[in-house]
Amino acid sequence: MAEPTSEISFFERVYEIARQIPEGKVTSYGAIAKCLGSAQSARMVGWAMNASHKYDDIPAHRVVNRKGLLTGKHHFDGTNLMQQLLENEGVKIVDNQIIDFEKHFWEPRENAQWSDL
């Protein structure tokens, strides 16, 4: 679908953030929502991710809820695909939950191109 004639959709805003998530790092919906200016609208982020399946540049598997739980794994092809992807990047997961979630947590920034650290 062609983009709007004026501004970018809220979705794409989320996608831009998700794309900037470095490997081995994860973030929460609320963090992205807050970065967009709508901390209480984390649902919109999740909703945006729902459509992310149409994009192949969106590492949705790096986005989890605040508990570090892979709530969205159900939306992936396989049952443990999301977990496999994260483990592949060095993130340990047990029972759909990320180990040391805070350690792997990455705060989204619109200009995080300089890498976080």
Add this chain to the structure above:
DNA sequence: AAGGTGACCGGCC
């Protein structure tokens, strides 16, 4: 045009 939906979050018990 109105209503329902949703991969959430924060607060309280």
Add this chain to the structure above:
DNA sequence: TGGCCGGCCACCT
């Protein structure tokens, strides 16, 4: 972190 409830906002039918 476990469960429940209210809020919040864009997208879809």
